[in-house]
Structure formats: C-alpha cells, structure tokens
Amino acid sequence: MPILDIRGLKAYYITRKYGHASRVRAVDGVSFQVKKDEIYGIAGESGCGKSTLLKAVSGLIKPPLQVLEGEVVYDFEDQKLSILSLREDRQRRRIRGVRISLIPQGSMSVLNPVRRIRESFRDIIDAHLGTVDEARFNDIVRTHLDALGLDWSVMHAFPHQLSGGMRQRITIALATILKPDIVFADEPTTALDVVVQRGVIQLIKKIKREQMNTVIMVTHDLAVHANLCDRLAIMYAGKMVEEADVDALFSNPRHPYTIVLLKSLPRLGDRSVRTSAPGAPPSLVNVPSGCRFHPRCPEAMERCRSEDPELVEVEKGHRVACLLEEGSR
Amino acid sequence: MLKKYLLPRLVQYVTVMLIGITMVFIIPRLLPSDPVEHQLSRMTAQGQYLDPAAVEDLRASLEELYGLKGGILQQYITYWKRLLTGNLGPSFAQFPTPVTQLIRTSLPWTIGLLLTSLLLSWLIGTTLGVVAVTYPNSVFAKVAAVLAMGIRPIPYYIMALVLLILFAFVFPIFPMAGGYSMGARMGFNARFIFSLLRHAFLPVTSMVVLEVGGWFLQMRNVASNVVEEEYVSYAEAMGLSRLKIMLHYITRNAIAPQITGLALNLGFVFGGALITEIAFSYPGMGYLLYSAILAGDYNLIMGINIFSIVGVSTAMLVIDLIYPLLDPRVRYQ
Numbered sequence: 001m002p003i004l005d006i007r008g009l010k011a012y013y014i015t016r017k018y019g020h021a022s023r024v025r026a027v028d029g030v031s032f033q034v035k036k037d038e039i040y041g042i043a044g045e046s047g048c049g050k051s052t053l054l055k056a057v058s059g060l061i062k063p064p065l066q067v068l069e070g071e072v073v074y075d076f077e078d079q080k081l082s083i084l085s086l087r088e089d090r091q092r093r094r095i096r097g098v099r100i101s102l103i104p105q106g107s108m109s110v111l112n113p114v115r116r117i118r119e120s121f122r123d124i125i126d127a128h129l130g131t132v133d134e135a136r137f138n139d140i141v142r143t144h145l146d147a148l149g150l151d152w153s154v155m156h157a158f159p160h161q162l163s164g165g166m167r168q169r170i171t172i173a174l175a176t177i178l179k180p181d182i183v184f185a186d187e188p189t190t191a192l193d194v195v196v197q198r199g200v201i202q203l204i205k206k207i208k209r210e211q212m213n214t215v216i217m218v219t220h221d222l223a224v225h226a227n228l229c230d231r232l233a234i235m236y237a238g239k240m241v242e243e244a245d246v247d248a249l250f251s252n253p254r255h256p257y258t259i260v261l262l263k264s265l266p267r268l269g270d271r272s273v274r275t276s277a278p279g280a281p282p283s284l285v286n287v288p289s290g291c292r293f294h295p296r297c298p299e300a301m302e303r304c305r306s307e308d309p310e311l312v313e314v315e316k317g318h319r320v321a322c323l324l325e326e327g328s329r
Numbered sequence: 330m331l332k333k334y335l336l337p338r339l340v341q342y343v344t345v346m347l348i349g350i351t352m353v354f355i356i357p358r359l360l361p362s363d364p365v366e367h368q369l370s371r372m373t374a375q376g377q378y379l380d381p382a383a384v385e386d387l388r389a390s391l392e393e394l395y396g397l398k399g400g401i402l403q404q405y406i407t408y409w410k411r412l413l414t415g416n417l418g419p420s421f422a423q424f425p426t427p428v429t430q431l432i433r434t435s436l437p438w439t440i441g442l443l444l445t446s447l448l449l450s451w452l453i454g455t456t457l458g459v460v461a462v463t464y465p466n467s468v469f470a471k472v473a474a475v476l477a478m479g480i481r482p483i484p485y486y487i488m489a490l491v492l493l494i495l496f497a498f499v500f501p502i503f504p505m506a507g508g509y510s511m512g513a514r515m516g517f518n519a520r521f522i523f524s525l526l527r528h529a530f531l532p533v534t535s536m537v538v539l540e541v542g543g544w545f546l547q548m549r550n551v552a553s554n555v556v557e558e559e560y561v562s563y564a565e566a567m568g569l570s571r572l573k574i575m576l577h578y579i580t581r582n583a584i585a586p587q588i589t590g591l592a593l594n595l596g597f598v599f600g601g602a603l604i605t606e607i608a609f610s611y612p613g614m615g616y617l618l619y620s621a622i623l624a625g626d627y628n629l630i631m632g633i634n635i636f637s638i639v640g641v642s643t644a645m646l647v648i649d650l651i652y653p654l655l656d657p658r659v660r661y662q
Contacts, residue, residue: 097566101567112564112577114581114582119577123569
C-alpha cells in the first residue's frame with residue numbers, strides 16, 4: 001500500500017509583471033506512488049522541477065508557487081490525509097517535522113545563525129510536543145544524537161562554529177528527531193566534499209534502518225541514487241520520463257533521456273570519452289511542444305513534435321514516457 | 330577575548346572624547362571675536378566710566394574667570410582641570426550663572442521628552458515592521474506601508490502646528506505651551522505629574538508620529554531580507570509556530586541595525602529638539618543652545634557640545650559592547 005500517492009500534480013510559479021502573467025511550469029502533471037519503507041529517488045538535471053516537486057508534495061507552497069491541479073494523499077497507518085486540502089497554517093504545521101520532515105540542501109544557512117544548536121532542537125521539540133521539561137528534552141536529544149553517532153558537545157555551539165559537514169549532520173538530526181514517517185531529502189549531499197557526502201549518505205541509511213521511515217531522495221547525483229535508493233524516477237522539464245527499480249533502471253534504461261544521462265557517467269575501466277545530451281534543458285516558461293525532450297533526443301521522430309507521451313508501464317514496475325515504447329506494449 | 334574586544338574599544342572611546350573635547354576648545358579660539366573684549370565693551374557701552382587701570386584689572390580677572398589667561402597651552406591645561414572638576418565656567422550671556430546649572434535645569438526636560446518619544450517610536454515602528462513582514466499579504470501590512478511612506482515626508486513643523494491647532498485650539502484638550510501648568514508646585518505629586526503628562530502629550534505625539542514611519546520602514550526592509558533566508562523557510566518546514574518564527578528567527582536576525590539606530594539616537598538626545606521646543610514653547614536643551622548661539626555665549630555652547638560628545642561616544646561604545654550579544658558571529662571578527 002503506498003504511503004504517498006500523487007496524482008496529476010501541476011505546480012507553477014506564476015508572476016505578474018506589468019499585467020503580463022508569466023508561468024514557469026516547474027511541475028507539470030506528475031503522478032507517482034511511494035511505498036512504505038522504501039527509499040524513492042528523484043533525479044534530473046538542474047532546473048527540471050525536482051525541488052518544486054518536493055515543495056508541492058510537502059505542502060510548502062508560497063507565492064509565486066501555486067498548485068493548479070492534482071492531489072497529494074498521505075496514508076499513514078492511523079491517518080489518511082490530503083495535504084493540499086489542509087489549511088496552511090495550523091493543520092499543515094502539525095504534521096511537519098512529525099509525520100513528514102525535510103532535509104534541505106547541504107548549504108550553510110539552514111540553521112539560525114544567532115541560535116545555539118540546542119535551541120534549534122528545543123524549537124522543534126517544543127513546537128510539537130509542547131514545552132517538555134529539561135530532563136525529558138535532554139533524554140530525547142541525547143538518545144537521538146547517540147544513535148547518529150554525534151557528540152553532545154555540538155549542542156552548545158553556534159552554527160558558524162561548525163564545519164559544513166557537521167552542520168549538515170545536525171540538520172539531518174534535527175529533521176529526524178521526532179521520528180517522522182516520511183523524510184524528504186532535497187539534495188542533501190550537494191556542496192559537500194565526497195568524503196563528507198559518504199558520511200551523510202550512511203547517516204541517512206542508518207536513520208532509515210532505525211526509525212523505519214520512508215525516504216524520498218532528490219538529487220542530480222546519480223551515484224548517490226545508485227548507492228541509496230530502491231526505486232528511481234527521472235524527471236525532465238517538469239515531467240517524469242521514467243521510473244523503475246534502481247537496478248532495472250541502471251541496467252535497462254528505456255527512455256532516450258535516461259540512456260543519454262547514464263552514458264555521461266564515468267565507469268570503472270572504461271576510458272572512452274563520455275558523451276552527453278547536446279544542448280541544455282528547455283526553459284520552463286516556453287516548453288517545447290509534444291515530447292519535451294524531442295529537440296535534444298537522438299531518436300526523435302516527426303510525431304514527437306506534436307504528441308506528448310504518457311508515462312505507461314512497459315514492464316512490471318517500470319514506467320516510461322516515450323512514443324518509442326508504443327510498439328512494445 | 331575580553332581583552333581583545335574590550336580594550337581597543339575603550340581606547341577608541343577615550344580617544345574620540347579627547348579629540349572631540351579638544352576641538353571644542355580650539356574652535357571658539359579661532360573665532361575673530363574676543364569674549365573679554367566683548368564683555369568690556371558691553372560694560373563701557375552702558376556708559377560706565379572706567380579708568381584705564383581699572384579696565385586692566387577687570388580684563389585680568391575676566392581672563393582668569395573665562396580661562397583665557399596665559400598661552401594657549403596653559404589655557405588648555407586650565408580647561409581640562411576645570412572640566413575634570415565639573416566646572417564648565419560661567420555663562421557669558423547670563424553672567425555669572427555657571428553653565429552646568431543652566432544645563433542642569435534644561436536637561437531633564439529634554440531627556441524626558443526625547444527619550445519618551447524615541448523609545449515609543451522605536452518600539453512601535455520595530456514591532457509593526459516585523460508584523461508587516463511576517464504577514465505580508467495582510468491588509469495591515471499594506472495600510473501600514475502606505476501610511477508610513479505618506480506621513481514620513483511631512484515637514485516636522487507642519488505636523489507640530491497641525492497638532493497644536495487641532496488639539497489645543499479647535500478642540501482645547503491639551504495646553505498650548507509650557508512644560509507644566511503655571512503656578513503648579515513642582516514635586517512628586519499626582520497633580521503635578523498629571524500636568525506634566527498633559528503638557529508633554531502633544532510634543533511627544535508629534536515626534537512619535539513622524540518617527541514611527543522611519544523605524545517601521547527600516548525594520549521592514551531588513552526583515553524582508555531575513556524572511557528570504559533558508560533558516561526561516563526551514564523553520565516553517567519543521568512546523569514551528571508563526572510567533573516563534575517571528576520572534577526568534579526574523580526579529581532576532583533583523584534587529585541589529587535597529588539597535589544601532591536606537592543607540593545612536595540616544596546619543597543625540599543631549600542636543601535637544603529645537604523645533605519641538607519652539608513650536609510647543611517647551612523648555613529644553615535645543616532652545617538653550619539656540620539662544621547661546623545667538624548671544625555668542627560660547628562657554629555655554631562648549632558645555633552643551635561636551636555633553637553631546639560624551640553622549641554620542643558613550644552610545645557608540647554601548648553599541649559595540651552589546652553587538653556580540655545580538656550576533657554571536659561578531660565576537661570572533
């Protein structure tokens with residue numbers, strides 16, 4: 001049974017300038033399901049709508065972002081809720097950090113610079129458990145930090161006194177302190193060096209093992225996906241073009257974009273020059289007609305200009321959105 | 330750390346005051362007028378006949394009194410000696426009342442008036458600024474922005490006169506002039522305090538109304554940048570309450586420039602508010618300074634300037650000392 005069910009989600013950035021509305025179609029009709037306890041990866045080039053998808057799915061919708069269509073339904077064991085129909089303020093706030101949580105980009109400014117780490121933990125715990133007494137607070141945090149292998153002394157530090165990797169680990173600890181059912185990770189390894197990246201990935205794995213949460217992992221780094229995820233979806237220009245188990249996707253990619261993407265990855269022992277898709281992803285203001293990948297697609301046909309392929313299941317658990325697949329159905 | 334942070338700032342504090350006070354000493358001495366001659370000619374102009382020997386005696390005692398005896402270095406030393414014993418010399422225009430006494434009678438009025446209006450306008454403006462940023466789409470935020478920008482350019486004297494005409498003449502709720510009712514006995518009793526508040530209401534209001542807009546706009550501008558920061562959106566993503574985010578995430582990170590502004594303005598309090606004092610016939614330092622300038626009473630000018638210098642540089646020192654508490658990152662820079 002899926003813990004998260006997304007249907008036909010459309011989220012656009014709509015801005016008005018001099019009476020002329022411009023629409024950035026960042027997420028344009030995306031449907032997928034995430035099963036309980038899996039790690040679901042979402043990959044794609046920069047600017048393909050990955051982060052916007054996360055925002056819309058977790059209900060963090062602030063102007064100019066608007067959700068035009070679609071449904072996002074969470075099915076926790078004891079509670080089923082459609083987040084987009086909840087009232088922004090109270091109701092959505094109550095599930096954030098507790099049922100769904102977010103690990104933001106590995107950037108420097110996620111932690112409040114004038115608050116000690118301890119106070120950041122306090123803020124989150126107090127917001128959801130009410131004001132807990134000191135002993136209980138220490139107990140909750142200490143257990144969590146021990147489980148993650150973090151030292152208690154960081155609690156008294158200010159964010160600027162910590163290294164980038166340590167800050168990212170603290171952010172992960174903050175995001176999972178209340179054992180959320182679903183953790184969204186938005187490029188958690190970007191801006192970190194590879195050694196720290198490895199530590200962060202292991203940390204996420206560890207938390208997942210202990211807390212049994214569902215993880216949705218967004219990054220452009222396919223190596224991270226290969227390491228971590230059970231299933232992987234590839235996004236291109238606001239749409240999902242392929243979705244499969246990680247092994248199936250890496251061994252048997254079906255969409256031309258996925259094939260091109262994988263060709264660009266370095267492989268051990270292979271000394272040939274890597275190739276990549278010519279051109280750049282399209283602007284999401286003026287998206288190409290038909291299949292959005294057709295201007296860059298090595299296998300483009302005449303039909304691709306006008307027909308927009310749907311994401312269809314070609315094998316069990318393997319969905320592809322490409323007109324080439326029609327014959328194989 | 331204390332040594333590294335505190336010591337240079339204390340040295341700077343003392344240096345600024347030394348230089349400032351020395352300037353106050355030098356500038357009047359560059360003026361072409363000689364106060365001793367001025368006083369002598371004023372006396373002779375009154376028709377008094379003085380024989381030359383008496384004039385010389387008088388000149389000597391005036392020079393002594395004014396601290397103008399001897400060479401420039403000796404004068405400078407005398408100047409500091411008197412300053413450190415709290416003696417700012419006599420006022421020339423209201424001879425022989427000491428300058429300190431004139432300042433002592435004016436200063437409480439000014440401090441009461443300016444401190445009240447400064448703190449009130451700062452508090453209101455800062456609070457409204459943060460609220461407007463936290464609820465950017467509310468009617469309040471839009472109305473407040475329009476009001477702030479609309480009221481701020483009004484010249485102060487017009488605001489003062491409008492308030493006076495409306496609330497002291499057309500609807501005589503508040504008194505026209507003065508710091509307290511004529512004939513009221515000064516003292517700590519309900520009647521006097523009530524009279525004090527009634528007289529202070531219009532001048533304070535006139536200043537608060539105009540200053541709130543400035544504080545509001547500054548706070549709103551800084552806070553609207555802070556709102557875009559990732560730690561604010563992360564706090565939202567983790568389900569923190571609006572109030573918590575507003576106080577500990579937005580306000581706390583946007584308050585530093587407001588504190589600097591407040592402290593600087595606290596330093597300027599000693600200069601008084603001339604136009605307010607004139608419009609509302611309110612006693613205070615502004616008018617004292619103004620009349621001192623008109624009368625060429627430069628002992629008094631010097632005295633008031635020294636107060637201002639000490640005030641502003643103390644304010645700067647205080648800002649420097651509280652900054653590390655506001656922003657922990659400052660400590661190590």
